[in-house]
Structures are given as C-alpha cells and as structure tokens.
Amino acid sequence: MDKKRKILIIDDAVDTVELLKKRLRYEGHDTIEAYDGEEGLQMVAEHNPDLIILDVMMPKLDGYQVCKRLKSQKNTKYIPIIMLTAKSDMGDKVKGLDVGANDYLAKPFHYEELSARIKSLLAVKEAREQLVKEEKSEALNQMMDEVAHEIRNPLTSIGGFARRVHQKLSAGDPNKRYMEMIIQEVTRLEKMVQQLVDLKTTVLFYKEQSNVNDIIMEALKPFQQKCQEKGIEIETDLLDNSPPMSVDIEHMKVALCNLIENSIEAMKDTLKKRLRITSHVSDGTIEVQIADTGKGIPKDKIKNIFDPFFTSKTSGPGVGLTLALKIIQEHRGSVSVESKPGIGTTFTIRLPIKRP
Known part of the structure; x- marks a missing residue:
C-alpha cells in the first residue's frame, strides 16, 4: 500500500x-x-x-x-x-x-505542468529521505559494534564486583543501598547493550506460519505480574480466526514486548492505568494497536521516538523502540504513533497478510 x-x-x-x-x-x-x-x-x-x-x-x-x-x-x-x-x-x-x-x-x-512539478519534487524528497535513512542505518551499525565491544566487558566487571560487595554487606549497612543502585544501573546498561546486539542480529530471520494473536499473548506474559503490581488494567480485543502470517515469531515477540514495555513505563506516574491491545484486519493488513493511558508524547517529540537513545519525558534513553521498528519493517510492515499529552499514546502496527 x-x-x-x-x-x-x-x-x-x-x-x-x-x-x-x-x-x-x-x-x-x-x-x-x-x-x-x-x-x-x-x-x-x-x-x-x-x-x-x-x-x-x-x-x-x-x-x-x-x-x-x-x-x-x-x-x-x-x-x-x-x-x-x-x-x-x-x-x-x-x-x-x-x-x-x-x-x-x-x-x-496548466494543471498538468503543476502536477508534473509536484511529482518531481516529491520524488526528490523521497530520495533524500531514503538516503538519510541509509546513512543513519550505516552509522547506527558502526555505533552498535563499537558500543557493544567497548562497554560490555567493563560492565560485566563492575556488575560482578558490585554484586559481591553487596552480598558481603550486612543488612543494616547504609552502603548496601548504594550498591543496589549501582547494580540496578548496571543491569539497565547491560540490557541496553543486549538490545544493541539484538538490533544488529535482526537481519537473520527464520519465518514460519503463525497467528498474530498467539504472538501478542506470548509477548504479554512477562508483563502480567508487573502490571498487576502497578495496578495497570490489561484489556485485549483480538480478532476471531486471525489469518496465518509468515513471521519470525521470536523477533516479532521482541518487537511487541518493547512496545508494551514502553507503554507500561509511560503510565508510571499516572492515576488511570490501562493497557489495551487490539487486532483486526484492514485493507489487506493485520493491524495491531497497543494503547496506554500514560503521560503522552509532545507533538514535537513524536518523530524522534524511534531514534536510538532518544529520551522523551515518558521514558529514558534506549533502543527498544528502534529495535521494534526495524523488526516490523523487516516484515514489510509499518508503525504509526498517535499521542496526546495527558491522555496517552497508541502505537499502530500494520503487517501485510500476504507478501507483496
């Protein structure tokens, strides 16, 4: 389309x-x-x-x-x-x-002349956007290699020593809290490095026939307890008789998990907490929507949220959304975002039912 x-x-x-x-x-x-x-x-x-x-x-x-x-x-x-x-x-x-x-x-x-000029300028704009995308992708790949190599080993050492010190400290020692903070931040950085590695390896696909509803439910499982603890209501409205799709199940699960995690993070400080996931067929595609009642994303920030390490007011820096976008695009799909500050955000994933 x-x-x-x-x-x-x-x-x-x-x-x-x-x-x-x-x-x-x-x-x-x-x-x-x-x-x-x-x-x-x-x-x-x-x-x-x-x-x-x-x-x-x-x-x-x-x-x-x-x-x-x-x-x-x-x-x-x-x-x-x-x-x-x-x-x-x-x-x-x-x-x-x-x-x-x-x-x-x-x-x-003559309208024909205007139409020709419009087509020419749109073609030039599209070519420029594609070039920028390719240059960004090449720079991202190089950055991923360097970051993963230079950061992973020191992080392993810092995390390992911090955990040993933490175990040896008595329960009442005030330094135990500082060790916990170090371990928590190391864990966050380790996760980010792993996401960089995952981002690099998404070019390796193993596609098989699957039902998108099954993948959605599998992606939700790791977050059910967390949502219960945080008072987040989960709603699902999935289509009946979902048509089979050719997808890399594990990669698509990772993409959905990253979008779900982003939605949960966005509701951290809101009173109304509801995560709603729906699926339906539209114009030859399966649409999956992940909606939250979080803080929302300012209009001037929406176009940047899929950039690696971009920080919005709703979540910290990372590459989770970048990874989700790349996986979905590798499946010839797309992701769009609608958001209103104070109301929430909706991610809409569109995946072709049949390979174009």
Missing part, C-alpha cells in the same frame, strides 16, 4: 483552492487547506505536509514571508514549496527562489 502524500494548499482564492483540492485528491494525495499566511504556518505545524503549494499575494503574511520562515526552521526547511503567483515578472520569480522556494509557477497555469 503506497503512502498518501499530504499536500498543503495556501491560497486566499477559494476557487483556486477548491480546484487544486479536487485534482490532487483525484490523483491520490491527501490535502490540507489554508487561506492566509498565518493559517498556513499553523497548518504546517499541525500536519507536517510533504509539499506546499503557496500563493504569493495573501493577507496577514504573504507567500514570501511564509516561505522564508519555513525555510529558516530546522523542522520545515526540507519541505518542498511551489510558489504560485499572478506576477510573472522575473524579479518576483528570483525573489521567490531567493527566499527558498523549490519551484515557481505563474498564474494562469
């Missing part, structure tokens, strides 16, 4: 917006509309579009001002912008390109 691209149309001419919206949606794109510069900037912040069609002459903020602001910000500088204007003077065109527009089209224009 191809991902629909989101295109933001910013133009104060309602007729132009409606025409572009109909044509773009007919071509399979999603559209968002804004009718002045300020509203356009607000829509960019809310929807993070893949491309912007931007009129020049608008109230409040003109297209040049909007373009300049977007191209000066780290989060929006790489969004392609096509400027539309009734001005055909070369100086206006140069001004648009100078403030960062990727293309410039004078009104009236």
Whole structure:
C-alpha cells in the first residue's frame, strides 16, 4: 500500500483552492487547506505536509514571508514549496527562489505542468529521505559494534564486583543501598547493550506460519505480574480466526514486548492505568494497536521516538523502540504513533497478510 502524500494548499482564492483540492485528491494525495499566511504556518505545524503549494499575494503574511520562515526552521526547511503567483515578472520569480522556494509557477497555469512539478519534487524528497535513512542505518551499525565491544566487558566487571560487595554487606549497612543502585544501573546498561546486539542480529530471520494473536499473548506474559503490581488494567480485543502470517515469531515477540514495555513505563506516574491491545484486519493488513493511558508524547517529540537513545519525558534513553521498528519493517510492515499529552499514546502496527 503506497503512502498518501499530504499536500498543503495556501491560497486566499477559494476557487483556486477548491480546484487544486479536487485534482490532487483525484490523483491520490491527501490535502490540507489554508487561506492566509498565518493559517498556513499553523497548518504546517499541525500536519507536517510533504509539499506546499503557496500563493504569493495573501493577507496577514504573504507567500514570501511564509516561505522564508519555513525555510529558516530546522523542522520545515526540507519541505518542498511551489510558489504560485499572478506576477510573472522575473524579479518576483528570483525573489521567490531567493527566499527558498523549490519551484515557481505563474498564474494562469496548466494543471498538468503543476502536477508534473509536484511529482518531481516529491520524488526528490523521497530520495533524500531514503538516503538519510541509509546513512543513519550505516552509522547506527558502526555505533552498535563499537558500543557493544567497548562497554560490555567493563560492565560485566563492575556488575560482578558490585554484586559481591553487596552480598558481603550486612543488612543494616547504609552502603548496601548504594550498591543496589549501582547494580540496578548496571543491569539497565547491560540490557541496553543486549538490545544493541539484538538490533544488529535482526537481519537473520527464520519465518514460519503463525497467528498474530498467539504472538501478542506470548509477548504479554512477562508483563502480567508487573502490571498487576502497578495496578495497570490489561484489556485485549483480538480478532476471531486471525489469518496465518509468515513471521519470525521470536523477533516479532521482541518487537511487541518493547512496545508494551514502553507503554507500561509511560503510565508510571499516572492515576488511570490501562493497557489495551487490539487486532483486526484492514485493507489487506493485520493491524495491531497497543494503547496506554500514560503521560503522552509532545507533538514535537513524536518523530524522534524511534531514534536510538532518544529520551522523551515518558521514558529514558534506549533502543527498544528502534529495535521494534526495524523488526516490523523487516516484515514489510509499518508503525504509526498517535499521542496526546495527558491522555496517552497508541502505537499502530500494520503487517501485510500476504507478501507483496
């Protein structure tokens, strides 16, 4: 299933917006509309579009001002912008390109030409994103090798000596508590190193026919006692007669465990604690949702949560979510995240029923 691209149309001419919206949606794109510069900037912040069609002459903020602001910000500088204007003077065109527009089209224009330019800019954006992903993956692999090698041996020594000292200390010794803190942190780092090793070895797959519901229930088992102790209510709503899938059972179990653990961690300091896991079939895929009533993730942090060692307000640094994403992508699946601070977070996993 191809991902629909989101295109933001910013133009104060309602007729132009409606025409572009109909044509773009007919071509399979999603559209968002804004009718002045300020509203356009607000829509960019809310929807993070893949491309912007931007009129020049608008109230409040003109297209040049909007373009300049977007191209000066780290989060929006790489969004392609096509400027539309009734001005055909070369100086206006140069001004648009100078403030960062990727293309410039004078009104009236042929839609076929605009469509071709949209396709070209989206292809360039997709190629850039793929290159960044590959470079990040290569850097990650190198980092994993170095970290696992340089940290594992010292951690083993520190943990081993700390446990020996802890055993020899009397129950009332105040240093016993400090030893417990050291052991706890060493255990956390050992787990992180193991996740790095797991991340490196996920390229080795053994796929077999399995039922996703069985994998979900197996992934839940290690957390049932912990949820009971923490007062977390577990709800499951799994589809009947789940179609068989070709998956690496152990790897998929690891992915689900990491997502479940993240949800449990997010509810650490909340009053309402509910973990809800559902599965159903949608558009040729099996969708698994893992929802919590935790603190939620701020909007500006969501795009980074799958980066290794990223720290959010809901959980500490690690590679659990990175590992989950990699495993799911190796199964030709995807993960999306919806979150609202103070309400909770939902991870949606989509896995193809049949291999494309």
